[in-house]
Every structure is written in structure tokens, then in C-alpha cells.
Amino acid sequence: MNIDSAIKQYKNSILSVSKQIYDFAELGSKEYKSSKLLMEELQKQGFTIVNPYMEMDTAFRAEYGVGSPVAGILMEYDALPNGHSCGHNLIAAWAYGTAMVVKSMISQGKIVVFGTPSEEGIGPYAGSKARMADAGAFKGIDFVTGMHPDDRWAVGSKALADAEMEFTFHGKSSHMAASPCYGINALDALVTSYTAINNMRDWARSDKNTVIGMVIRDGGKASNVVPETASMEVDIRSSSSVFLKKFVEKVKKLVNGISEGYGTTLEIKELMPTYSEYNANHIMDELLFQELKKAGIDAFNIDDSDEPAGGSTDEANVSLKVPTGHIDMKIGTGLPGHSDAFRIAANPDLAGENLMVAISAASAAILHIMENKKYLNEIKREFDEYGQ
Structure with a gap:
């Protein structure tokens, strides 16, 4: 045959x-x-x-x-x-x-x-x-x-080497108008983190072809309630897995610091093995x-x-x-x-x-x-x- x-x-x-x-x-x-x-x-x-x-x-x-x-x-x-x-x-x-x-x-x-x-x-x-x-x-x-x-x-x-993770911020709900001071706004921590990660593009080496993609999965349930939880998915890619590992660790450290500053607790979930x-x-x-x-x-x-x-x-x-x-x-x-x-x-x-x-x-x-x-x-x- x-x-x-x-x-x-x-x-x-x-x-x-x-x-x-x-x-x-x-x-x-x-x-x-x-x-x-x-x-x-x-x-x-x-x-x-x-x-x-x-x-x-x-x-x-x-x-x-x-x-x-x-x-x-x-x-x-x-x-x-x-x-x-x-x-x-x-x-x-x-x-x-x-x-x-x-x-x-x-x-x-x-x-x-x-x-x-x-x-x-x-x-x-x-x-x-x-x-x-x-x-x-x-x-x-x-x-x-x-x-x-x-x-x-x-x-x-x-x-490209690829790492995907989910950041979930846990805060505390309260009335947005009457008592926002008693709440901990998880969405604020997320938005600040989103902006901070986006600004890290300037730190990324251009020769490593770094790509950053982000999407918000959960931003709260109602506009008159301080968001108790918020989550976003982050996808980071690079032509070098060695550089990608360093970049991901830097991102995690940055987001941890922001979460701590806002008083939220942070949960990080790896969505897949690193490609x-x-x-x-x-x-x-x-x-x-x-x-x-x-x-x-x-x-x-x-x-x-x-x-x-x-x-x-x-x-x-x-x-x-x-x-x-x-x-x-x-x-x-x-x-x-x-x-x-x-x-x-x-x-x-x-x-x-x-x-x-x-x-x-x-x-x-x-x-x-x-x-x-x-x-x-x-x-x-x-x-x-x-x-x-």
C-alpha cells in the first residue's frame, strides 16, 4: 500500500x-x-x-x-x-x-x-x-x-510565551451615598491596578515583544452599592519566557501593593500553565x-x-x-x-x-x-x- x-x-x-x-x-x-x-x-x-x-x-x-x-x-x-x-x-x-x-x-x-x-x-x-x-x-x-x-x-x-491569570479583589459593601466610608471598594482597587499594569508597557523591553491584554470580569452589582468584589483577567505575552516570568512577578507585586493600599484582600488564580x-x-x-x-x-x-x-x-x-x-x-x-x-x-x-x-x-x-x-x-x- x-x-x-x-x-x-x-x-x-x-x-x-x-x-x-x-x-x-x-x-x-x-x-x-x-x-x-x-x-x-x-x-x-x-x-x-x-x-x-x-x-x-x-x-x-x-x-x-x-x-x-x-x-x-x-x-x-x-x-x-x-x-x-x-x-x-x-x-x-x-x-x-x-x-x-x-x-x-x-x-x-x-x-x-x-x-x-x-x-x-x-x-x-x-x-x-x-x-x-x-x-x-x-x-x-x-x-x-x-x-x-x-x-x-x-x-x-x-x-510568544504566554501567562494568563485572574485577579480578584475582595472588599466590603456599603451604601454608596449614605455610608461609603464604611465600605472597601474592590472596583477602585481593580481600576487602579488595571491602569498601573497598562502603564508598565513603558517598562517592558521592546525587543521582547511584550503584549498585555486585560478584561474586567466583575465590577460590582449595583451603582448605589460599594462593590464588594471585582475581578479581571490579565494575559501577558513575550518572545522570551525568561523575561515573561520576571514581568509577571513584577505585575503581581504591583497589584498586591495596590490591593493592600486600598484595604482589599487579593486572590490570584493562574488560568493555565505558562505557554x-x-x-x-x-x-x-x-x-x-x-x-x-x-x-x-x-x-x-x-x-x-x-x-x-x-x-x-x-x-x-x-x-x-x-x-x-x-x-x-x-x-x-x-x-x-x-x-x-x-x-x-x-x-x-x-x-x-x-x-x-x-x-x-x-x-x-x-x-x-x-x-x-x-x-x-x-x-x-x-x-x-x-x-x-
């Missing part, structure tokens, strides 16, 4: 999986139907399943084969409030399809599919790949491959580039460009633990991420043909690495040199 015939054999099931997950549109940490479907389909094809995985109900690990090398495939399936406006239903189908093709062609070695919830950072399993990376899930994996829909074909990846910057593996990405080229696609090579990172992902945390290659699959032109336009383009009825191309390219690259020890050694050598 060759790659084309394997894709032809599994095409209908790949598209069916993608469409069902597209219709489920489950938010992160609640992807019960999506993960169940994927596990059942993989199990039908001879994969052994571990679920729950890493103490996450909608995470799983699926394995097929024995011995080495061991190829990891990253699978996402969480949606956003406006549906699959980031196209993770396509990532799920790509991972499933790639696993099926590689499975049908390997004579030795192992495939491990990682079912990873809540890449979008929603709920208790937010940033599951970062949790998996920290807990040693990728120990013994020789290399992994990931994919994401986009408005262009590309290989490689860059990502790291990305360690792209150029050799893997070049293999993906060449496979796309064989399909007549001139993909953009992100690794070789001076294009700055424009987002964050927990896949970056995986790239610090194991050599990681990445492919971006085109589903439209000029599509803003997380938009309704992106959601419409992510419908497999529209994106199905490009999905097959992405599966073909990734499968060929994975098989090439598994069958050629020289490439695998070069990939690992590049990865090891990054850590020195």
Missing part, C-alpha cells in the same frame, strides 16, 4: 470524524463527545487507549506498533464559543488520518497519538500539552508533528516543506523568515521537550483567526481536499524519518544543540 491508496481508503472516515467534531463544537475541557469519538475510531483501528490521561478526562494517549522509532502526533479538538473558529476539528481529523496512513505502512516502530484538550485555554484542562510536557508524557517519544489550519500553506512555527516560546526543528520542517512541494505547493517557511510570532500555543511547550515539526494548512485567504469567517472555512465540506494534502505531506515526512536513521539522528542533534 502507498500513501495515496491509504488516504483513499480512509478518506470518508477522516471527513466524517472532522464533520462530527465540527458539529459538536465543544468548549475546552468539555470535549466529551469529541474525545469519545476519536478514541473509538482509533481503537477500531487497533490502537490501545489510555483515558483519562494525566488526570484529564478528555485527554487520551493512543498507541500502535512496537519498538522504535516512536513518532508522536498531536491532536486537538476543542472549539471556541462561536464554534470551531480555530479549526481544531481539522486538526483532529488530520491527526487521525495521518495516524491511519502511517499505521498502514510501517513495518516497525510505534505511533503515539496525543489527544490534547483545551489548547484555547478554557476550563481546568487549559493548556493540556504544557501539563503533559511538564509531567513527562513525551519521554521516550523520538519526534512529534503538529498541524494547524491557516490562511496560507506554511511549515515551522513561532510563538513557552517555540523551538522549531528546521530539519523536520524542511522535510514537510519538500513533501508539500511535491504536491505543487510552495509553502512559506516560517523558520527561515524574520516574521515575528503572532500568537501562543501549548505546542511550544512540547517543542522544548522533543523535536517538533509543524505544518499550516491553507483553508482560505485573509482569514482572521477565531472569527466566524474562519469557522465557516473550517467546515470539512470546504476544506476536505486540502486536508488530504496535509495528511499526505505529514505522513510522507513521518515515514521518511522512521525509515531513515540518518534523518532521525540529525533531527535529534539539532534539538540537543538548542538546549546547550
Whole structure:
């Protein structure tokens, strides 16, 4: 069997999986139907399943084969409030399809599919790949491959380190007109903190590409009552995780001081594990580039460009633990991420043909690495040199 015939054999099931997950549109940490479907389909094809995985109900690990090398495939399936406006239903189908093709062609070695919830950072399993990376899930994996829909074909990846937290101020309510002096205004502490954090942009180093995003989640219940509680969500990103850590600690210290000055008590909640910057593996990405080229696609090579990172992902945390290659699959032109336009383009009825191309390219690259020890050694050598 060759790659084309394997894709032809599994095409209908790949598209069916993608469409069902597209219709489920489950938010992160609640992807019960999506993960169940994927596990059942993989199990039908001879994969052994571990679920729950890493103490996450909608995470799983699926394995097929024995011995080495061991190829990891990253699978996402969480949606956003406006549906699959980031196209993770396509990532799920790509991972499933790639696993099926590689499975049908390997004579030795192992495939491990990682079912990873809540890449979008929603709920208790937010940033599951970062949790998996920290807990040693990728120990013994020789290399992994990931994919994401986009408005262009590309290989490689860059990502900003990202930390999200929630600040909740607890004060004391009282009548706003008759007895405000007996209250402690939690909203005042929040607003002052909001302004102070915003003013810290001047302290942030410009070469670290610092991004600060904030939104108020709770500002009180009535205008004639001193707000007893107030909360805001803060998202801070940087091209350097080392600088990000310093910046976050400075922000926490600042907000603690403001809260103390107003007399409120402060509760700080980390909303997800910190996402790291990305360690792209150029050799893997070049293999993906060449496979796309064989399909007549001139993909953009992100690794070789001076294009700055424009987002964050927990896949970056995986790239610090194991050599990681990445492919971006085109589903439209000029599509803003997380938009309704992106959601419409992510419908497999529209994106199905490009999905097959992405599966073909990734499968060929994975098989090439598994069958050629020289490439695998070069990939690992590049990865090891990054850590020195």
C-alpha cells in the first residue's frame, strides 16, 4: 500500500470524524463527545487507549506498533464559543488520518497519538500539552508533528510565551451615598491596578515583544452599592519566557501593593500553565516543506523568515521537550483567526481536499524519518544543540 491508496481508503472516515467534531463544537475541557469519538475510531483501528490521561478526562494517549522509532502526533479538538473558529476539528481529523496512513505502512516502530484538550485555554484542562510536557508524557517519544489550519500553506512555527491569570479583589459593601466610608471598594482597587499594569508597557523591553491584554470580569452589582468584589483577567505575552516570568512577578507585586493600599484582600488564580516560546526543528520542517512541494505547493517557511510570532500555543511547550515539526494548512485567504469567517472555512465540506494534502505531506515526512536513521539522528542533534 502507498500513501495515496491509504488516504483513499480512509478518506470518508477522516471527513466524517472532522464533520462530527465540527458539529459538536465543544468548549475546552468539555470535549466529551469529541474525545469519545476519536478514541473509538482509533481503537477500531487497533490502537490501545489510555483515558483519562494525566488526570484529564478528555485527554487520551493512543498507541500502535512496537519498538522504535516512536513518532508522536498531536491532536486537538476543542472549539471556541462561536464554534470551531480555530479549526481544531481539522486538526483532529488530520491527526487521525495521518495516524491511519502511517499505521498502514510501517513495518516497525510505534505511533503515539496525543489527544490534547483545551489548547484555547478554557476550563481546568487549559493548556493540556504544557501539563503533559511538564509531567513527562513525551519521554521516550523520538519526534512529534503538529498541524494547524491557516490562511496560507506554511511549515515551522513561532510563538510568544504566554501567562494568563485572574485577579480578584475582595472588599466590603456599603451604601454608596449614605455610608461609603464604611465600605472597601474592590472596583477602585481593580481600576487602579488595571491602569498601573497598562502603564508598565513603558517598562517592558521592546525587543521582547511584550503584549498585555486585560478584561474586567466583575465590577460590582449595583451603582448605589460599594462593590464588594471585582475581578479581571490579565494575559501577558513575550518572545522570551525568561523575561515573561520576571514581568509577571513584577505585575503581581504591583497589584498586591495596590490591593493592600486600598484595604482589599487579593486572590490570584493562574488560568493555565505558562505557554513557552517555540523551538522549531528546521530539519523536520524542511522535510514537510519538500513533501508539500511535491504536491505543487510552495509553502512559506516560517523558520527561515524574520516574521515575528503572532500568537501562543501549548505546542511550544512540547517543542522544548522533543523535536517538533509543524505544518499550516491553507483553508482560505485573509482569514482572521477565531472569527466566524474562519469557522465557516473550517467546515470539512470546504476544506476536505486540502486536508488530504496535509495528511499526505505529514505522513510522507513521518515515514521518511522512521525509515531513515540518518534523518532521525540529525533531527535529534539539532534539538540537543538548542538546549546547550
